[in-house]
Amino acid sequence: MNRDRLIQQLAGGLIVSCQAGRGHALRDSATIARMARAAADGGARAIRCGGVGGLDDVAAVREAVALPVIGLTKQDRDGVFITPTLDDAVAVARRGAEIVALDGTSRPRPDGLDLAAVIKAVHDEGALVMADVATLPDGELAAAAGADLVASTLSGYTEDTAGRTGPGPDLELVAGLRNALRDQPIVAEGRYHSPESVAEALRLGATAVVVGTAITDPTWITRSFARAAGS
Numbered sequence: 258m259n260r261d262r263l264i265q266q267l268a269g270g271l272i273v274s275c276q277a278g279r280g281h282a283l284r285d286s287a288t289i290a291r292m293a294r295a296a297a298d299g300g301a302r303a304i305r306c307g308g309v310g311g312l313d314d315v316a317a318v319r320e321a322v323a324l325p326v327i328g329l330t331k332q333d334r335d336g337v338f339i340t341p342t343l344d345d346a347v348a349v350a351r352r353g354a355e356i357v358a359l360d361g362t363s364r365p366r367p368d369g370l371d372l373a374a375v376i377k378a379v380h381d382e383g384a385l386v387m388a389d390v391a392t393l394p395d396g397e398l399a400a401a402a403g404a405d406l407v408a409s410t411l412s413g414y415t416e417d418t419a420g421r422t423g424p425g426p427d428l429e430l431v432a433g434l435r436n437a438l439r440d441q442p443i444v445a446e447g448r449y450h451s452p453e454s455v456a457e458a459l460r461l462g463a464t465a466v467v468v469g470t471a472i473t474d475p476t477w478i479t480r481s482f483a484r485a486a487g488s
């Protein structure tokens with residue numbers, strides 16, 4: 258699929274992140290693939306997956322749904338942890354992801370390469386790049402390096418931005434990215450816990466919105482209801 262057609266397919270829509278961390282009751286690639294199918298049935302335009310489940314989750318979801326797959330790997334390490342190296346990014350593309358999500362911050366990467374080199378390698382595999390950033394300057398640099406989509410994923414999860422918005426999403430970053438990067442596809446991601454917050458991000462100019470936990474983590478969902486029940 259070409260770049261414009263793929264981005265058009267996401268535009269104005271919901272992307273569902275299907276991930277389960279180590280030790281989670283749903284940590285199993287076949288289970289993740291079933292969640293992806295359920296999300297597709299509910300109207301997701303694309304599935305974001307991989308993370309701790311890595312390449313096996315990406316391949317299982319690729320098999321299970323006809324939607325575009327945004328793949329990533331995650332490493333337990335400080336600093337850059339989402340698809341941290343060029344080799345990781347190429348591997349994700351080779352397991353069938355049309356879009357590779359990777360760290361797009363300006364922090365040093367573990368393989369010492371710069372973002373533009375990693376983006377070029379993914380493009381050479383025929384996939385697009387979603388650059389997960391934490392700040393507006395990160396987003397500007399990622400766009401200049403050739404990222405196809407810039408996502409607000411890492412706001413609140415870097416040393417500089419920890420605790421920036423509290424429990425809610427960073428809508429200010431989404432608005433700032435849209436304002437600074439007029440023609441760039443912008444993805445709102447991170448702590449979108451209600452349909453209203455999704456609508457607000459789109460109103461502020463996000464091209465699409467990723468929701469993970471609030472849809473695909475029944476442990477988190479149960480906890481919020483259990484709290485309301487006083488247990």
Ligand SMILES: CC(=O)N[C@H](C=O)[C@@H](O)[C@H](O)[C@H](O)COP(=O)(O)O
Nearest residue numbers: 274410414447448449468469470471
């Ligand atoms: C910071 C980080 O590691 N984010 C990860 C990125 O893939 C996932 O753990 C999140 O679930 C995803 O970004 C969706 O966000 P939320 O689950 O808040 O809707």
